[in-house]
Amino acid sequence: MEYQDAVEVLFDLHQFDPDRSLEEQGLKETENLLRELGNPHDRVPCIQIAGSNGKGSTACMLKRILRESGLDVGLYTSPHLEDVRERIQINDIPISEESVVSFIERVLDYLRDRSASGLSPTFFETLTTLALWEFDRKDVDMAVLEVGLGGRYDATSVVNPLAAAVTSVTKEHTDILGETVCEIAREKAQVAPDGGPMITAANRDALETIRDEVDTAITVGRVESTVDHDKNRETPDIRVAYKGRIGLEGAITISDDDWSLDARLALLGPHQATNAGVAVALARQVAEVSDRQICSGLRNARWPGRFxxxxxxxxxxxxxxxxxxxxxxxxxxxxxxxxxxxxxxxxxxxxxxxxxxxxxxxxxxxxxxxxxxxxxxxxxxxxxxxxxxxxxxxxxxxxxxxxxxxxxxxxxxxxxxxxxxxxxxxxxxxxxxFGSSSLIAPANYADQSSGSDSSDIESRPQHASDGRNA
CATH class of the missing domain: 3.90.190.20 (Mur ligase, C-terminal domain)
Structure with a gap:
């Protein structure tokens, strides 16, 4: 089988079937296909990121921080810009054409059999399975999964993540997720791991709903804004200050009660500062990351097509x-x-x-x-x-x-x-x-910046963090 033949098999699959429930086309068929492959997802440590906006950027920054700490990291995102292989990356390199072909050859008979019975997995379910299969084969240390839609019944929710996040909640896909922000937040909150940390930058009613659904939520927010909780003005657990643009970088400060860090972002905008706070909080929950690794990761994280x-x-x-x-x-x-x-x-x-x-x-x-x-x-x-x-x-x-x-x-x-x-x-x-390609692995910072070294980023650790208590 040639690569283009394998891609045609993928794109011939249903995108979304309104006649099937979210659970049926999000979880059940994904679980069935994974079972056919020996449940590779059970062997992959995962972090799951949901949200109305910012989840892709957050996943990108988290991946880069974990890479700077020396981990082999898988990244699964959607949609893609040019080639479906962009959605599945290991250490910044998209999945190979050979891997896509091997996967399709392995599951083709299964897909045909399920299609004949009207129960074929959707395109997204199959891509999610391909990602988890590849991450298991390549024995990644950590996989970062961007949720496709909602949370409760999304195909990525076949995993029990080590940590999870809901970046933001706004009205979206109301015909599927619910008519109100609270209903949508309830669906997204279901990515919370059993006994693991949940990070969120949601606010107001969405935050209240997430707190009702999750035992403990670690909140992230910009200090120039506040969180509305129980009619009081509440300080987030993780505070982020956006200090403006310096050239084509954003200057930020991230802090909690015992720790503070100044850093720069390759991704511009106050909203990206909030996303960076979520990414840093997740990284410190699941890995030993130093201040320098965090700074380098944030400064090197590039996400094509996002400002x-x-x-x-x-x-x-x-x-x-x-x-x-x-x-x-x-x-x-x-x-x-x-x-x-x-x-x-x-x-x-x-x-x-x-x-x-x-x-x-x-x-x-x-x-x-x-x-x-x-x-x-x-x-x-x-x-x-x-x-x-x-x-x-x-x-x-x-x-x-x-x-x-x-x-x-x-x-x-x-x-x-x-x-x-x-x-x-x-x-x-x-x-x-403009001749841009999303399939080229990002160069290091020195290749894409004004040439300044990350050593000019000031960090102010106030205690020796063990990297897990954000």
């Missing part, structure tokens, strides 16, 4: 924000840059909240709407009407992403900003215009 600056004259930013909350975060991060006109290239999926996303992106002066090559993409005419109604921007319609990017950059002055936003699918297509 990715690809040019500066004009400023060109790729960001996969795909809901109102993440769009607000993108605009907040962008406010630290100086530019004249803001030109958006927007491609959004049909199941998203277009109107609220448009409102969040209201600072735009010009908007070019387009349709990524995905069957879920919203019609460009529909998006044009929404942005025309919700913003004062001048609207242009383009047939595809590459045309929209080219025209926006051509029309921009060197002092303008071109922001490509709305979905990971739009960002993936835009990245090809």
């Amino acid at each position: 990715e600056v690809v040019d500066q004259e004009p400023l060109v930013v790729l960001d996969s924000a795909h809901n109102p909350a993440s769009c607000e975060q993108t605009i907040e991060t962008l406010s630290s840059f100086e530019y004249d006109a803001l030109r958006l290239v927007v491609g959004i999926m049909s199941d998203k909240d277009h109107q609220e996303m448009a409102l969040a992106l209201d600072p735009a002066n010009y908007v070019t709407v387009c349709e990524p090559e995905n069957p879920r993409s919203e019609d460009a005419d529909v998006l044009a009407a929404v942005f025309d109604e919700q913003t004062d921007a001048s609207i242009t319609i383009c047939s595809d992403v590459s045309e929209a990017v080219s025209k926006s950059i051509e029309r921009a002055n060197s002092s303008d900003c071109v922001l490509i936003v709305g979905s990971l699918f739009a960002v993936a297509e835009a990245r090809r215009c």
Whole structure:
């Protein structure tokens, strides 16, 4: 079997079956397929990360910190930018084509038999199984799993993690997870391990719900904000201060009652500071990590398509924000840059909240709407009407992403900003215009930065931490 044949088998599987319950298509079929392979997940130490926004970035930072501590680390995320192999990485290297082929050859008869009975695993269930199978074969020290949807019945929940996190909770997938933030938080809270730590940056009602579901939740929050608990203003267990942008890095301080650390982030924005706090808290719970390893990990963690600056004259930013909350975060991060006109290239999926996303992106002066090559993409005419109604921007319609990017950059002055936003699918297509590849393992920091060494990051340990008590 050739690699492309194996990939076709994967993409021929169902994406989501509305006629089957979440449990049936999240857990049961994943467990059945894993059983067929000898339950490899039972031999892989895992960390599970759920959340409405930020779980991928958090997983990336956690993986990098654990790598800096000397561990062999598997990373499972979704979706991918260019190639499905991006979703499954070991030590920053995507799974090989040979491994994908070997897996499909091993399970093909099983998939065909289950398909004949109408019970074939979905694409995500099969990818999750492939990840756990590969992590077991390569004997990783730790696997970091990004939850796909919700938590309780997500395919990744076949594992009993050593530690888990819920990064944030907003209204999303309300037709599946529940109509309210509390209902959604309840689903996500189920990733909590039996007897292990749960880290969360959720707040207000979502935090209250998580605390009702979990014995002990370690909270993370920015010090410029507070957590609303029992109508009182509560200080988070892990405090994060975002001190602004230094070049293309973010300066942060992370602290608890006995420890404090200054660090820099390759991922920009106040929201990424919060994600970094969650990643650091998880790392200190499961491994012996030094302050220097934490600093190096945060500074070297790169996550393509997440506020990715690809040019500066004009400023060109790729960001996969795909809901109102993440769009607000993108605009907040962008406010630290100086530019004249803001030109958006927007491609959004049909199941998203277009109107609220448009409102969040209201600072735009010009908007070019387009349709990524995905069957879920919203019609460009529909998006044009929404942005025309919700913003004062001048609207242009383009047939595809590459045309929209080219025209926006051509029309921009060197002092303008071109922001490509709305979905990971739009960002993936835009990245090809700049020759970027997501299959290249990240170089070390010295190769991708201004050349400064991590030794200029000040750390202030106030006691000798054993690396486990965040």
